[in-house]
Amino acid sequence: MGRPIKSITNPKLSLNILTPEEVQRIHTATLDVIENVGVRFPSQKVLDIWEAHGAKVDRETFIVKAPGALIEKALKSAPPADALAARDPAQDLMMDGNHVFLGTDGCGVEVIDIYSGARRRSRLQDVGEIARVADYLEEVAFHWVAVSAQDRPPQTRGLHEVKAIWDNSTKHVQTESIYSEKEARAAVEMAAIIVGGREALRKRPVLSMMQCTAPPLGHDGGSLEAALVGAEAGIPVGFMTMASCLTTGPATMAGTLVVGNAEVIAGTALIQLAYPGAPVFYAAAQTASDLRTGSYTGGGPEDYLFGAATNVLSDFYDIPLSMGSFATGAKEPNWQAGVDNSLSTFMSCIVMSDMLLGVGFLHGSRIWSYAQMLMDCEIYNIVNKTLQGIPIDDETLALDVIRAVGPGGNFLKQKHTIRHMRDVFLPQFMDRRPYNEWQEKGDGPSDWALAKARQILETHQPEVLGSGLSAELQHIIETAEKEPVD
Amino acid sequence: MTEEMFKAMAQSIIDGDAEVAEKLARQAVEKGIDPLDAINQGFVVGVNQVGSEFSCGNAFLPELVMAGEAMKVAVSTLEPEMNRRGTSRSVLGKVVLATIQGDIHDIGKTLVGTMLSAAGFQVYDLGVDVPVMKLVEKARAVDANIIGVSALLTTTMVRQRDVVEALEDMGLRSKIKVMVGGAPVTSEWVKEIGADGYSEDAIGAVAVAKKLVGK
Numbered sequence: 001m002g003r004p005i006k007s008i009t010n011p012k013l014s015l016n017i018l019t020p021e022e023v024q025r026i027h028t029a030t031l032d033v034i035e036n037v038g039v040r041f042p043s044q045k046v047l048d049i050w051e052a053h054g055a056k057v058d059r060e061t062f063i064v065k066a067p068g069a070l071i072e073k074a075l076k077s078a079p080p081a082d083a084l085a086a087r088d089p090a091q092d093l094m095m096d097g098n099h100v101f102l103g104t105d106g107c108g109v110e111v112i113d114i115y116s117g118a119r120r121r122s123r124l125q126d127v128g129e130i131a132r133v134a135d136y137l138e139e140v141a142f143h144w145v146a147v148s149a150q151d152r153p154p155q156t157r158g159l160h161e162v163k164a165i166w167d168n169s170t171k172h173v174q175t176e177s178i179y180s181e182k183e184a185r186a187a188v189e190m191a192a193i194i195v196g197g198r199e200a201l202r203k204r205p206v207l208s209m210m211q212c213t214a215p216p217l218g219h220d221g222g223s224l225e226a227a228l229v230g231a232e233a234g235i236p237v238g239f240m241t242m243a244s245c246l247t248t249g250p251a252t253m254a255g256t257l258v259v260g261n262a263e264v265i266a267g268t269a270l271i272q273l274a275y276p277g278a279p280v281f282y283a284a285a286q287t288a289s290d291l292r293t294g295s296y297t298g299g300g301p302e303d304y305l306f307g308a309a310t311n312v313l314s315d316f317y318d319i320p321l322s323m324g325s326f327a328t329g330a331k332e333p334n335w336q337a338g339v340d341n342s343l344s345t346f347m348s349c350i351v352m353s354d355m356l357l358g359v360g361f362l363h364g365s366r367i368w369s370y371a372q373m374l375m376d377c378e379i380y381n382i383v384n385k386t387l388q389g390i391p392i393d394d395e396t397l398a399l400d401v402i403r404a405v406g407p408g409g410n411f412l413k414q415k416h417t418i419r420h421m422r423d424v425f426l427p428q429f430m431d432r433r434p435y436n437e438w439q440e441k442g443d444g445p446s447d448w449a450l451a452k453a454r455q456i457l458e459t460h461q462p463e464v465l466g467s468g469l470s471a472e473l474q475h476i477i478e479t480a481e482k483e484p485v486d
Numbered sequence: 487m488t489e490e491m492f493k494a495m496a497q498s499i500i501d502g503d504a505e506v507a508e509k510l511a512r513q514a515v516e517k518g519i520d521p522l523d524a525i526n527q528g529f530v531v532g533v534n535q536v537g538s539e540f541s542c543g544n545a546f547l548p549e550l551v552m553a554g555e556a557m558k559v560a561v562s563t564l565e566p567e568m569n570r571r572g573t574s575r576s577v578l579g580k581v582v583l584a585t586i587q588g589d590i591h592d593i594g595k596t597l598v599g600t601m602l603s604a605a606g607f608q609v610y611d612l613g614v615d616v617p618v619m620k621l622v623e624k625a626r627a628v629d630a631n632i633i634g635v636s637a638l639l640t641t642t643m644v645r646q647r648d649v650v651e652a653l654e655d656m657g658l659r660s661k662i663k664v665m666v667g668g669a670p671v672t673s674e675w676v677k678e679i680g681a682d683g684y685s686e687d688a689i690g691a692v693a694v695a696k697k698l699v700g701k
Contacts, residue, residue: 042590109640109670121674148670154641179641214590221590246548247593291546293687294597296669366669 002088002170002463006138006381008100008349012389015350017308023316026254030261031068033217038063039266040218043225046270053273066266074269077276078319081354084142084236085204087194088170088463093141095281095320095354102380104134104373105327105358106144106176111368114454119367122147128164130360130368133453135169136460139377142172144210144358147368158183159190159477162207166194167470170463174322174355176210176240184209184226186480188233190473194465202234209235210283210322213263215243224270231271231278238322239267240283245302247289253302253309260286261313268319282314285324285357298327298364299340307348314353323353326376327365333372333446337362341376346383356380370457374449378429385425396420428452488519492528495560499532502552504559511563521564522573529560533604540689550689551597554604577608579631579699582624584616586645591638594667597688598634605692607632618648625653625662631699634691637668646671647679663698667691 018026033039041047042062051057053074055066081095093101111122114129126147134140145161152160158178165173178184191207192198201207209230211223219239230237241260243249249256268280288302289295297303307325314321325348328340348356359376362369390396401416411417429445431438438444465473491510498507507529514524536553539545561575568574581602585595592614603609610628612621625633633653637643646666653659663682666675676684683694 107640110672110674121672148640150640154644157641177640179639218590222588247597251548289547292540292543293689294547294594295687364669 002086002091003136004138005091005093005101005141005171006384007093007141008352008384008387009098011350011352011387012391013350013387015308015347017305017351018312023312026257026261026313027316029258030265031071033258033262034066034071034266035068036065037217037262038065039262040064040214041221041224041266041270042219043221046219046221046224046228049270049274064266066269070273071265071269074272075265075317077272078268078280078317079277080318081320082236082279084172084174084208084355085195085206086142086170086172087166087206087465089204091141091171093172093355097315097320097352097354099354100349100352100356101141101354102139102356102377103142103174103358104130104140104144104146105324105361105365106146107365108147108361108368109150109366111147112362112370114370114450114457121150122368123151124149124160124164126368127161128168129457130370130373131165131168132460132462133370133373133456135171135462136456137374137377139380140171140359142174142355143169144174145177146358146360148177153481155180156183156186156477156481159186159480162187162190163470163473163477166190166206166473167465168462172206172208174208174210176212178209178226179211179220180222181225181229182480182483184229186476188229188235190476191235192233193472193476194469198233205235205279207235208237208281210238210240211267213239213241213243213260213267215241215248215263216259217262219263219267224267227267227271228274231275231280234278236279236281236320237271238281238283239264240285240322240324242285242287242296242324244286244296245288246291247294249286253288253305256286256288257306257309257313260284265317268317281320281322281355282310282317283322283324284310285327286310296329296364298329299336299344303340304343304347307344307353308351311348311351311353320354322355322357323348324357325349325353326356326358326379327361329364331363331367333362333369333375333449337372337375338379342379342382345376345379346386349380349383349387370453371446371449374453375429375445378427378449382425382427488517491517491519492524492531495524495528496532496535499529499553499556499560500535502549502556504552504556507556507560508563511560515564515567520573521568521571522575524564525561525575529557533557547688550604551600554600557604558600578606578696578701580608580610580628581632581634581695582610582612582621582628582630583634583636584612584621585614585636585638586621586642586649587615587617588645589637589639589642590614591636591668594638594688595634595636598636598667598691601688601692602634602695605696607695618645618652621649622652622656622658626656626658630662632663632665632695634665634667634695636666637670640670643668643670643675646675646681650680665691665694665698
């Protein structure tokens with residue numbers, strides 16, 4: 001049996017970030033952009049699909065201009081929310097709008113080594129080890145490919161990565177690092193083997209696929225073709241925009257929402273035109289670029305607001321959302337990381353983003369830190385507790401016990417207190433010790449978080465794939481490796 | 487009169503107004519002002535001004551880019567006249583830029599191009615999805631000092647190594663420096679593939695390029 005999963009559900013707090021009229025204006029502006037400016041789809045195969053459905057297609061520039069009515073009609077065939085399946089069915093994730101599930105972040109290139117503390121390039125072994133720790137953590141409900149297996153060949157790297165996760169965890173895998181049709185076909189084949197065939201995979205998609213758009217207003221050809229393979233197989237497919245204020249989007253947040261939305265819904269419409277009824281999701285990790293360098297910030301008020309606004313958009317289209325929060329730009333687990341990751345996660349959670357990405361990174365999703373991973377889980381727990389709000393009823397108003405204690409007493413000896421003390425949040429990685437103890441020991445939250453990660457890695461025994469299945473997956477990868485590179 | 491015109495040229499760059507910069511460049515040619523004077527006493531003064539405002543935190547990246555674009559327009563307007571006179575603007579060096587084959591990510595590389603050309607480099611931007619050999623051949627053809635090669639994906643980043651190796655195979659490695667860029671690039675990667683420099687942002691790239699050409 002896999003470990004239980006802690007989702008956020010039935011929140012008492014809520015937030016109104018955009019009015020229905022404002023959402024409608026964003027949608028109308030988005031359709032205007034898709035119809036009159038167009039979105040770039042650099043794949044002849046994809047252009048064929050658009051053309052067959054009456055969109056205006058430019059074969060030289062790859063720009064597609066699709067009428068609003070076509071987009072709206074296509075989006076209507078997106079199915080109502082379903083579940084993301086896990087190898088262990090008890091770990092399936094309901095995409096019903098009343099759950100937030102946390103994942104790891106992905107595509108990192110370096111790792112702070114769990115033992116030496118040295119920063120080094122990421123490799124396949126890291127993918128498996130991170131997955132094993134994530135498999136243990138109740139806060140982490142699903143996996144992204146946390147870091148890139150840079151010691152494996154580029155054309156099959158994404159396959160090694162998903163296999164390493166399946167070898168170490170029973171939880172759902174959402175890959176964000178498969179960029180070609182060929183690799184996607186092999187990944188689908190691997191997923192089908194795990195659940196017992198292609199039809200079983202449709203019912204139990206243990207793999208979902210996220211593809212990044214190429215903002216502003218573009219897609220990557222290989223990513224599009226990979227997404228079509230996923231959609232054909234019936235696994236959930238999503239497009240993620242990272243359009244950012246100032247650089248890949250207008251300076252204004254509303255304008256950047258329109259640019260990102262145009263990319264995502266045009267891509268989603270394409271999937272529906274090709275495979276009506278294929279499961280899809282919306283994905284975004286928008287932010288503002290830094291005013292001085294133009295680089296990705298992974299934090300700041302714009303980031304937090306995008307985190308909340310995007311779920312309103314995905315709700316409008318009635319598809320689940322995979323939302324980027326966390327991803328601080330901080331270089332080490334510190335003040336900046338705490339502020340960035342807390343606020344972005346609070347804002348994404350209070351609107352009930354279905355999937356949340358993700359724990360574990362520093363320096364704008366580039367450097368994996370086990371300490372940050374564990375502390376991010378704590379942030380998630382704090383947000384979860386906060387969103388439960390303050391329940392008001394006779395029991396919680398506690399009049400009997402207030403009467404019993406009266407003025408000047410204390411509540412420690414009361415049965416009511418014993419009954420409810422575990423409602424009070426107890427942090428794992430906050431320093432609440434007396435000052436002198438801190439002074440003597442000289443350690444702190446990130447030391448404790450790291451120690452816990454080490455302990456998990458050394459002791460947690462995940463339910464492994466089994467040598468037969470694992471060998472079958474390996475065989476698919478090896479076959480793919482023998483094929484000539486495009 | 488000419489002094490006033492130089493001032494207006496500088497101001498057009500500070501304002502990032504390419505239209506005005508182009509108009510002033512054309513007027514300079516009509517009035518018989520030496521294009522090199524127009525550049526060095528007029529437009530460049532504006533570039534330097536924006537640069538120093540940026541350094542002390544009063545100006546931001548979009549202003550730098552606008553100034554760079556205006557500068558580019560001004561110089562290209564003056565170019566025919568420079569050719570006619572048989573003069574040319576002294577450049578810090580020649581840089582051939584591209585995003586590597588298999589990768590279509592454009593913005594960082596383009597930003598680096600704008601910053602380099604504003605700083606006084608001659609920039610040849612080959613665009614995105616550029617094969618290694620095309621990049622290296624172009625660098626040889628224009629006698630480039632630097633190749634700048636960008637990649638956003640870890641799967642395409644590996645081809646940055648191919649650029650270094652191709653230069654070695656062609657016997658050009660000692661003449662052409664290699665700068666690499668893109669989100670997954672780290673200083674360790676630069677060392678591993680034997681490239682000469684990298685920067686995480688466009689401003690830093692200018693400093694690296696200047697260092698590589700010994701300026």
